[in-house]
Amino acid sequence: MSLIAQRRLLLGLSAAGLLMALAAAALLLGRSLPALASPGGLSAQPSSSTTSPASVAAAGQRAWSPGTWYRYALQGGYSVRFRSAKLGAQLPPAMRFQIQGDWRVGICSATHERMEVQVIFSPSRFVVDAGDKPALAPEQHGAMLEALATPFFVTFDRVGAARLLHFEPQVDGLSQGLLRSLVASSQVVFPLPLSASWGAAEEDSSGRYLASYRLQAPLQLEKTKLRYTHLITDQGLQPVDASLRVQVRSRTRLTLAREDLWIESLQGEETLEVDSGPDMVIPGAESQVELRLVERGTDASLGTAFRERQPSLLSLPMANPQPLQLQDLLAHHRQILAGRSLKDFIRDLRSLPTETTAQEKARSQALVGLLALFVLEPSSASGVPALLRTRVKASSAGPLIGALSAASTPEAIRALCQIVGDVSLDHEVRMDATSALGAVSTPTEEGLSTLRGLARGGDVPLRETATLGLGSAGMHLRETDERAAAALFHELNTSLASATHPRAQTIGLLALSNTRAPAALPSIQLFLSSGSLEVRGAATEALRFMPAPQADKLLSERLLSDDSPQVRHAALFAASFRPIEPLLPAFQQVLQTDPVASVRSALVQWLGSQAGTSDPARQLLTWSSQHDPEAFIRQDAASFLLRPAR
Numbered sequence: 001m002s003l004i005a006q007r008r009l010l011l012g013l014s015a016a017g018l019l020m021a022l023a024a025a026a027l028l029l030g031r032s033l034p035a036l037a038s039p040g041g042l043s044a045q046p047s048s049s050t051t052s053p054a055s056v057a058a059a060g061q062r063a064w065s066p067g068t069w070y071r072y073a074l075q076g077g078y079s080v081r082f083r084s085a086k087l088g089a090q091l092p093p094a095m096r097f098q099i100q101g102d103w104r105v106g107i108c109s110a111t112h113e114r115m116e117v118q119v120i121f122s123p124s125r126f127v128v129d130a131g132d133k134p135a136l137a138p139e140q141h142g143a144m145l146e147a148l149a150t151p152f153f154v155t156f157d158r159v160g161a162a163r164l165l166h167f168e169p170q171v172d173g174l175s176q177g178l179l180r181s182l183v184a185s186s187q188v189v190f191p192l193p194l195s196a197s198w199g200a201a202e203e204d205s206s207g208r209y210l211a212s213y214r215l216q217a218p219l220q221l222e223k224t225k226l227r228y229t230h231l232i233t234d235q236g237l238q239p240v241d242a243s244l245r246v247q248v249r250s251r252t253r254l255t256l257a258r259e260d261l262w263i264e265s266l267q268g269e270e271t272l273e274v275d276s277g278p279d280m281v282i283p284g285a286e287s288q289v290e291l292r293l294v295e296r297g298t299d300a301s302l303g304t305a306f307r308e309r310q311p312s313l314l315s316l317p318m319a320n321p322q323p324l325q326l327q328d329l330l331a332h333h334r335q336i337l338a339g340r341s342l343k344d345f346i347r348d349l350r351s352l353p354t355e356t357t358a359q360e361k362a363r364s365q366a367l368v369g370l371l372a373l374f375v376l377e378p379s380s381a382s383g384v385p386a387l388l389r390t391r392v393k394a395s396s397a398g399p400l401i402g403a404l405s406a407a408s409t410p411e412a413i414r415a416l417c418q419i420v421g422d423v424s425l426d427h428e429v430r431m432d433a434t435s436a437l438g439a440v441s442t443p444t445e446e447g448l449s450t451l452r453g454l455a456r457g458g459d460v461p462l463r464e465t466a467t468l469g470l471g472s473a474g475m476h477l478r479e480t481d482e483r484a485a486a487a488l489f490h491e492l493n494t495s496l497a498s499a500t501h502p503r504a505q506t507i508g509l510l511a512l513s514n515t516r517a518p519a520a521l522p523s524i525q526l527f528l529s530s531g532s533l534e535v536r537g538a539a540t541e542a543l544r545f546m547p548a549p550q551a552d553k554l555l556s557e558r559l560l561s562d563d564s565p566q567v568r569h570a571a572l573f574a575a576s577f578r579p580i581e582p583l584l585p586a587f588q589q590v591l592q593t594d595p596v597a598s599v600r601s602a603l604v605q606w607l608g609s610q611a612g613t614s615d616p617a618r619q620l621l622t623w624s625s626q627h628d629p630e631a632f633i634r635q636d637a638a639s640f641l642l643r644p645a646r
Contacts, residue, residue: 009621064107065110065626066294074103086247097128108303108305113157150167152165162187164317165316168317188254199212204318209228209248221255225270246593248270249270249282330376340373341382342384363395371406388425398432414446415437431461431465432455438510450466478515505532540567540570552583564596580610584620588620607621611641
């Protein structure tokens with residue numbers, strides 16, 4: 001995937017754009033988790049009915065006993081960030097997410113050539129944060145949780161490296177990417193017998209790299225990645241180009257169970273950064289993953305589980321060079337749609353369950369199916385406005401509107417325009433459609449004209465929502481039509497300059513910041529001294545995506561000199577989207593001198609999220625843990641310091 005494509009995906013704020021942003025994150029995460037694969041010379045041992053796991057382990061081999069399962073407690077934290085050596089460069093938003101739950105691996109079959117296992121992940125926590133917008137709508141979050149919890153299968157080769165993953169057709173590519181990275185983190189191969197240290201050329205979903213192993217103590221291993229030698233490209237596995245700088249730092253610590261040499265515990269940490277040159281945005285990923293064996297057992301049904309499901313599974317190589325190709329996505333949409341029509345979905349939406357959890361699940365399934373319908377059959381979107389006039393409830397209208405926005409086809413945008421303009425519809429439905437129209441990833445002139453009309457209208461909620469949507473549209477246009485984007489920016493900038501009421505100024509500032517255009521900084525700066533707290537806070541928040549070093553200097557000034565805690569909170573919010581280093585002096589003064597506990601506490605909470613990767617953040621937390629006058633802040637800071645630093 002090119003950096004331009006990554007930027008486009010990660011800038012998207014529509015439903016489709018956010019999902020594709022997660023796809024880009026999943027691609028990076030596939031790189032950022034340790035993947036243990038090796039050429040010949042290492043060994044994994046299938047266990048027969050006459051060979052006990054203990055005897056196999058005693059011989060220095062890992063036991064693969066069909067019918068045996070292992071349940072682990074899994075916890076992972078991931079972040080994807082972007083930086084640039086160019087001052088004022090427009091950067092995509094950072095993305096952070098956390099995942100936690102049970103990870104059960106069951107052995108289905110084992111021969112001397114290959115082993116198949118079933119993996120069942122039961123997520124108990126899945127939190128996604130992408131920029132300043134909710135990363136997933138409730139329907140999308142529910143759909144992804146369901147996909148992550150769908151059982152899948154993995155084929156390992158004779159040396160214990162994962163080679164194929166087999167997914168149910170309904171599991172989306174984004175969930176596949178997350179599950180693929182988790183599989184990569186739990187692979188382990190080792191020589192026979194164990195030696196003090198060894199090296200290996202291994203592969204993961206990013207390419208081929210050199211790895212180093214060391215035996216730290218009996219049954220305790222440490223692995224590090226040394227460097228990538230090849231990367232996956234559109235042309236397949238290619239040597240790393242001399243102009244490309246790939247930096248990887250990793251450390252994975254494993255403890256193996258004595259009885260069968262399966263993982264007893266694993267802690268993995270890694271950072272990856274790819275630099276294509278001084279004029280390119282530099283993507284980077286960070287990850288931490290932990291596995292802890294909770295229990296093991298046996299299940300006779302595992303013996304037939306893979307064989308029974310195999311005909312309907314989608315099989316993909318571990319090092320999949322093109323996981324998100326359009327052809328694959330269209331095939332995936334066809335599998336989801338399964339021949340259903342718009343009328344079928346409307347019938348389902350009109351009979352939603354009354355129980356909350358069941359209703360959210362049904363809405364999520366409907367949204368995914370409708371998106372497939374509108375992508376594969378664009379003309380079907382034209383039937384939505386008329387259907388909404390037949391007294392469809394607002395709760396049922398949500399998946400329809402969300403799917404239209406996610407599809408972002410001209411037909412889907414036209415349907416949203418008709419919904420927005422239909423005064424006979426429920427006002428809440430029109431509001432949702434207006435927001436969805438502003439979030440489409442490929443704005444059209446028809447959609448922009450509709451938003452402009454609403455922005456000049458008398459309906460205040462619709463007017464404000466449409467104005468914010470024009471800002472988001474300006475951001476998307478910068479990727480496809482710079483001239484149109486510049487014209488829209490000028491329009492919004494002029495409107496802000498002429499606004500006299502604080503509320504209009506606030507909305508104008510937020511709309512201008514939604515464009516993420518560096519040229520917005522002078523206009524934003526004018527409102528940092530406004531006498532209105534609402535306006536001053538909005539201007540401060542709007543600095544989060546503005547160019548350095550000017551924006552960092554302005555944020556530092558707001559943190560240290562603004563007499564309003566509300567504005568100082570807004571400055572901390574904006575700072576959380578920016579590199580930490582330029583703001584460290586201001587952060588130190590806030591912790592030492594800010595008289596409002598809630599402000600100091602908010603800063604400690606954000607520094608705590610950086611404690612695993614930032615030594616300066618840990619230094620500030622150390623001071624707060626010892627000197628803050630509030631006991632609860634000292635306790636919070638101390639708790640963050642308990643997390644291991646890399």
